[in-house]
Amino acid sequence: MRTNILVSIICISVTTLCISCRQVAPCPDSRPTTAILGAFNKEIMMLEEQLTDKHQQQIEGMRFVTGRLQDKSVVVAWTGIGKVNAAMTTTLLIEHFNPDQVIFSGIAGGVNPKLEPGDIVIAAETAHHDMGILGEDGFYNRGVINPLDGIRNPVFLLADEHLLKLAEKAAEQVELEKIKTSVGERSPRIIKGVVVTGDVFVASTEKGAELREKLNADAVEMEGAAVAQLCYQRQIPHLVVRSISDKADTTARVDSMLFQEMAAKNSAALIVKITELLSSQHPVSKSGDQEK
Numbered sequence: 001m002r003t004n005i006l007v008s009i010i011c012i013s014v015t016t017l018c019i020s021c022r023q024v025a026p027c028p029d030s031r032p033t034t035a036i037l038g039a040f041n042k043e044i045m046m047l048e049e050q051l052t053d054k055h056q057q058q059i060e061g062m063r064f065v066t067g068r069l070q071d072k073s074v075v076v077a078w079t080g081i082g083k084v085n086a087a088m089t090t091t092l093l094i095e096h097f098n099p100d101q102v103i104f105s106g107i108a109g110g111v112n113p114k115l116e117p118g119d120i121v122i123a124a125e126t127a128h129h130d131m132g133i134l135g136e137d138g139f140y141n142r143g144v145i146n147p148l149d150g151i152r153n154p155v156f157l158l159a160d161e162h163l164l165k166l167a168e169k170a171a172e173q174v175e176l177e178k179i180k181t182s183v184g185e186r187s188p189r190i191i192k193g194v195v196v197t198g199d200v201f202v203a204s205t206e207k208g209a210e211l212r213e214k215l216n217a218d219a220v221e222m223e224g225a226a227v228a229q230l231c232y233q234r235q236i237p238h239l240v241v242r243s244i245s246d247k248a249d250t251t252a253r254v255d256s257m258l259f260q261e262m263a264a265k266n267s268a269a270l271i272v273k274i275t276e277l278l279s280s281q282h283p284v285s286k287s288g289d290q291e292k
């Protein structure tokens with residue numbers, strides 16, 4: 001009888017341990033890890049395909065892939081669309097992988113009239129365009145109070161300076177495919193700018209112009225500021241990179257279908273270059289440890 005009870009306890013303990021190990025298996029690589037996120041599966045698959053030492057795991061039903069990109073330890077995840085999904089995935093990622101920086105890669109609607117599909121915006125700042133106060137005299141943007149310290153968040157969340165500099169360097173080095181237009185070919189432009197985020201796909205010329213006028217936005221998307229806010233509140237360096245798939249105007253839905261693949265590819269190419277530069281700053285020593 002006693003033996004039976006003992007065996008049952010051991011079985012239950014081993015099963016519980018196995019389940020929790022499966023759910024929260026640590027990053028196989030203990031070196032500093034860069035998290036790379038994207039809203040669409042396609043955006044993430046483009047990066048995932050380039051990973052070596054790939055390990056896949058499910059946490060709370062979400063898929064996270066660890067491995068090496070340009071010999072840099074990374075964890076890659078698909079957030080899904082919108083601010084809530086982005087916040088959910090980023091939180092899981094921070095809790096389970098403790099990344100030393102978070103980079104978001106993806107597509108956006110261009111509201112800077114100089115931007116065309118395929119061009120890239122490296123976000124020096126991100127802002128929620130739909131967070132604030134709506135009064136009789138209109139809407140004004142306002143950050144929410146950070147529940148971790150009781151201090152109000154700024155409207156504009158700044159990218160990590162080091163990552164930003166690295167991204168600018170990567171922009172000078174990356175080789176992007178030329179874009180075919182009705183008047184010939186052109187090289188994609190890469191600018192540093194403002195990316196604004198809201199839980200809405202903008203397909204309105206008027207709204208696009210408003211975002212440009214009020215927030216000096218270059219591009220609009222649906223996840224960046226949510227990830228930036230989490231990183232700001234948890235003091236984790238972050239960077240958002242977006243390539244233009246449409247111009248947030250009346251033809252945005254069709255254009256985004258036409259150009260999203262090319263835009264996602266361009267954004268991913270810049271991310272790979274950034275990772276390469278990160279890797280060269282912290283080369284792997286012969287013992288396999290990342291050098292400080």
Ligand code: ADE
Pocket residue numbers: 107108109110200201202203220221222245246247248249252256
């Ligand atoms: N992502 C790509 N295009 C977008 C748009 N026009 N609005 C919001 N998010 C987008």
